[in-house]
Amino acid sequence: MKPVCLVMGAGAGIGGTVGKRFAAEGYHAVLCRRSDEDGLNRLVKDIEDAGGEATGFILNAVKDDTIEECLAKVEADIGPIEVVIFNLGAQVGNRALEETSYKVFELGWRMATFALFRTASVLCPLMAQRGKGTILVTSSTAAVRGNAGQHSHAAAMGGRRMLCQSLNAQYAGKGIHVAHVVIDGSVDAPDTLGKMLGEEKFQQLRESKGLEHDGLMLPEKIAETYLHLHQQHRSVWTHELDLRSFSDLAWWNH
Numbered sequence: 001m002k003p004v005c006l007v008m009g010a011g012a013g014i015g016g017t018v019g020k021r022f023a024a025e026g027y028h029a030v031l032c033r034r035s036d037e038d039g040l041n042r043l044v045k046d047i048e049d050a051g052g053e054a055t056g057f058i059l060n061a062v063k064d065d066t067i068e069e070c071l072a073k074v075e076a077d078i079g080p081i082e083v084v085i086f087n088l089g090a091q092v093g094n095r096a097l098e099e100t101s102y103k104v105f106e107l108g109w110r111m112a113t114f115a116l117f118r119t120a121s122v123l124c125p126l127m128a129q130r131g132k133g134t135i136l137v138t139s140s141t142a143a144v145r146g147n148a149g150q151h152s153h154a155a156a157m158g159g160r161r162m163l164c165q166s167l168n169a170q171y172a173g174k175g176i177h178v179a180h181v182v183i184d185g186s187v188d189a190p191d192t193l194g195k196m197l198g199e200e201k202f203q204q205l206r207e208s209k210g211l212e213h214d215g216l217m218l219p220e221k222i223a224e225t226y227l228h229l230h231q232q233h234r235s236v237w238t239h240e241l242d243l244r245s246f247s248d249l250a251w252w253n254h
Contacts, residue, residue, distance in 0.1 A: 002028040002053055004079045006071075008061065008119065009033065009087030013189025014138055016043045017219035018085050018226045023052030025227060027083065030074050032059040039191075061088055061115040062107070071122045080130060081123060083230055086116055087138040089192065090156045094149035108152035113159035120167055128174040134230045135178045137164050141251045143182060161240075168239050179229045182242035184251050188216040215247045 005022035009015040010031035019029040020043070029047055031054060033040050040056040047054035055078060059070050074081060090112030092104050116137065127133025143161040146154035164180040171178065186193055188210050194202040210216035222243060229238060244250060 001079045002026060003082040004028050004030055004074060005083040005085065006030045006074060006081045007032060007085040007087060008059070008067075008115070009085075009089060009138070010040070010043060010056075011036075011087075011189070011191035012039060012043075013187055013191050013193075013219050014183070014222050015085060015087035016191075018087070018223045019043065019054070020047055020050070020052075021220075021223035021227055022083065022085075022230075023047045023054055024050065027053075028078060029054040030057065030078060030081075031055070032057045032061075032070060034058070034060050061118075062110050067115060067118045068122055071119065075126070080126070082132070083134045083136070084119065084123060085136050085138070085226065086119060088112070088115055090153055090160075091196075092152050095151070096149060097151055100151050105152045105155070108156035109159060112153075112156035113163055116160055116163055120163075124167065124171050124176060127176045128171060131175045133176045135167065135176065136226050136229055137178070137180050139164075139180050139182050141182065141184045143180070145251050145254075165239075172237065172239075175234070177230070177232070177234070177237050179238055180240045181226070181229075182240065182251075183217065183222070183244075184242045185217050185244035185248045186215075187222070188218055209247075213247075215245050217243060217245055 005027040007015050007019040010019050010033045019031050023029040031043055037058055044054040044056045057070055059066055061067055088111050090108045092108050139160055140157050142150055142154040143157035161180055164178055168178040
């Protein structure tokens with residue numbers, strides 16, 4: 001039985017690419033995403049065609065009990081989850097305060113913070129019993145800096161960051177490596193940036209800033225960092241790091 005790497009938020013960008021990288025390393029990749037079953041099936045097939053193992057689940061992490069049911073099914077039918085890549089986005093759009101309803105504000109929190117709490121509530125006790133486990137949490141600039149129009153997103157991602165710190169404080173000594181990864185820049189990902197900009201503008205951005213210019217963050221390179229975090233010796237665990245293109249100013253320089 002292969003060790004299991006569970007990816008929550010397995011789109012065609014960071015999540016799916018990290019899943020592919022761990023599958024290439026010998027893990028059974030369990031890929032969960034909210035929609036686009038065809039895209040999910042393509043990810044699974046790509047991994048299997050490369051000689052790896054993968055299983056896909058359509059999962060709406062905002063609905064009651066869906067996370068808990070999925071985790072229980074994976075643990076029972078596939079195997080113990082050794083690595084979690086928590087990659088759920090929580091961007092609800094750029095909205096002024098007056099345009100941010102209570103429902104929209106809460107939605108960001110449910111995706112960014114509460115879904116992580118629910119995942120950890122199931123898996124941290126199991127990982128602690130086994131004496132090992134890794135939880136790698138994709139985050140964003142909003143976790144460390146709030147901007148106008150980002151009331152829901154910044155509050156939700158800031159909560160995600162603090163939750164990671166609390167999980168680390170309780171569980172690091174029990175063998176669980178919790179790492180918070182700040183993605184401080186634009187990722188060359190059609191499922192996220194591509195959908196936000198639209199196909200034409202996304203391609204224009206790739207041609208002007210990405211591709212050979214290396215101004216967009218490459219999911220394949222991000223995946224290498226995630227694998228490195230998981231493989232770190234416990235005497236030198238990283239809890240938080242940030243990633244950006246060489247040509248971008250860091251969030252604290254803005």
